[in-house]
Amino acid sequence: MSLDKRLADLLHSSIPTWVLDPDQVRILWANPRALALWNAASPEELYQRSLSPVPPSVQARLAAARSDLLAGRARVDDIVLYPKGVPTPVWLYHGLLYLDDGRLVFLQQAIERGQGDPIHLRMTEAFLHAVHAIACVRFDGQILIANPAAITTFGPDADHWPAWLCDPALALSLLQKTERNGRADAEVRVQSQQGERTHAVDLCRIRDAVSGDLVALVQHSDQTARQKAEARAESQSLLAKQLESALAQIAEQHREIMALSAPLLEVERGMLALPLIGQLDSHRADGIASRVLPILVAQRTRALLFDLTGVTGFDASGAQALLRIVAAVHLLGVQAFLCGIGSTLARTLVNANIDAAQIPHAATLADAVKLARRDIAKRTRPNAS
Numbered sequence: 176m177s178l179d180k181r182l183a184d185l186l187h188s189s190i191p192t193w194v195l196d197p198d199q200v201r202i203l204w205a206n207p208r209a210l211a212l213w214n215a216a217s218p219e220e221l222y223q224r225s226l227s228p229v230p231p232s233v234q235a236r237l238a239a240a241r242s243d244l245l246a247g248r249a250r251v252d253d254i255v256l257y258p259k260g261v262p263t264p265v266w267l268y269h270g271l272l273y274l275d276d277g278r279l280v281f282l283q284q285a286i287e288r289g290q291g292d293p294i295h296l297r298m299t300e301a302f303l304h305a306v307h308a309i310a311c312v313r314f315d316g317q318i319l320i321a322n323p324a325a326i327t328t329f330g331p332d333a334d335h336w337p338a339w340l341c342d343p344a345l346a347l348s349l350l351q352k353t354e355r356n357g358r359a360d361a362e363v364r365v366q367s368q369q370g371e372r373t374h375a376v377d378l379c380r381i382r383d384a385v386s387g388d389l390v391a392l393v394q395h396s397d398q399t400a401r402q403k404a405e406a407r408a409e410s411q412s413l414l415a416k417q418l419e420s421a422l423a424q425i426a427e428q429h430r431e432i433m434a435l436s437a438p439l440l441e442v443e444r445g446m447l448a449l450p451l452i453g454q455l456d457s458h459r460a461d462g463i464a465s466r467v468l469p470i471l472v473a474q475r476t477r478a479l480l481f482d483l484t485g486v487t488g489f490d491a492s493g494a495q496a497l498l499r500i501v502a503a504v505h506l507l508g509v510q511a512f513l514c515g516i517g518s519t520l521a522r523t524l525v526n527a528n529i530d531a532a533q534i535p536h537a538a539t540l541a542d543a544v545k546l547a548r549r550d551i552a553k554r555t556r557p558n559a560s
Contacts, residue, residue, distance in 0.1 A: 187206075189208060190284050191205075191212040192205070192209055192284045193206070193282075194283070195283055196278075197281055200226045202221055202222055202224070205218060205222075209221075212287070214261065230304060231306075231324070231327060232303050234323075235323030235324065236303075238327075239323075239326050242331035243331070244270070244281075245271075251267065253267075253288075255300060267283055268285075270284075302322055307324060307396050308322065308329065308394070309322045309325060309394050311383065311391075311392055312336045314354045316335050316346065316347060316350060317334065317335060317336075319390065321333075329365075329366075329367060336393060337350075340363050340365055340366070341364040341371060342364070349376065350391055352378075354391070358377075360375070361376055362398060372399045373402045374396060374399075375395070377393070378393050378394075379392045422541060422544060425440075425540055438450060439466075439467060439470060445476060446477065446548075447478070448479075448480040448482055448543075449481050449482065454486075455493040456492055456493050457495070463500065471507055472507060477510065477547075477551045478509065478510050478550060480547060481500075481501075481511060481512065481513050482543075483520060484514070484515030484540070489520050490527075491526065494523060494527040510551075511534060512534070512546060512547050513535070514543035515538075516536060
């Protein structure tokens with residue numbers, strides 16, 4: 176049966192009445208008084224009118240209305256409608272109605288209440304649209320009123336404030352402190368519709384405007400993102416300290432490294448160290464290059480530190496092999512650095528007519544790390560040439 180037939184008795188009502196689809200936020204039927212309230216030229220014009228975008232506060236109030244009506248509770252909202260942008264304060268009465276396809280819709284009736292005091296009206300709207308959860312709470316924990324943001328965060332049926340917190344005993348303690356001292360605040364874990372979150376709560380003792388009793392005004396501010404950011408920063412700081420400690424221990428680890436062929440060590444992001452141990456000849460250099468070069472590409476390495484402290488044998492062919500590795504590294508956009516060149520190795524390089532001065536070098540691995548850091552910083556500056 177069409178809505179016109181089902182609601183025929185309301186066509187001549189002096190009260191503006193319409194049917195709202197709360198899922199699509201669209202008016203499906205309206206009587207003539209509702210057309211006038213909504214400043215609609217015709218029913219078709221009103222039915223095609225878009226009421227979107229819908230603020231989160233309105234979505235929360237629609238969800239709360241649905242919950243109340245399904246639970247058999249009456250629902251009346253003090254609300255401001257904006258037909259064609261004109262603010263119209265009304266008392267909005269909600270009723271349940273089911274369409275022929277079984278969908279639930281709202282039968283709504285509005286009684287205009289006049290503009291009233293502009294300051295009071297704006298304060299009410301600010302409370303309704305505030306993004307933080309706000310509630311007026313008795314000192315036994317019972318919620319007298321909660322704004323739509325609180326309903327969205329904790330659900331329409333959460334009517335006892337201690338139940339919002341993961342630790343209800345803490346909530347009661349904060350209420351007692353507020354009743355005694357006038358204020359209280361804390362950072363607490365709450366059980367929201369989105370799971371456990373961290374909220375900063377601020378409680379202030381006020382008078383209830385209806386009963387005159389002392390109550391608590393409770394405001395919640397979600398601090399979860401800030402807390403996670405601080406945890407990440409603390410973790411990064413710890414990693415930085417661990418890195419500095421690792422660099423200090425590199426020298427002590429040389430004895431253990433002697434048992435390895437050519438370990439590739441990550442000094443820090445973008446910087447690798449390659450301690451060369453034992454005899455370095457052309458054949459071994461080619462093997463090192465085939466293993467190391469793909470890793471440099473995969474890890475987007477900016478600097479490779481060749482630590483030659485552990486090299487025990489180094490002839491002219493080995494020196495040439497080292498140059499080939501350095502050249503290949505440069506072709507990948509990686510800056511090579513040499514360190515740990517002893518007197519014997521220096522003579523070998525000179526005798527092989529290899530000018531090591533062409534390659535950045537340092538006495539120790541720690542010094543090479545510092546040199547590489549400065550080079551990376553220079554190359555990553557916006558105006559670096």
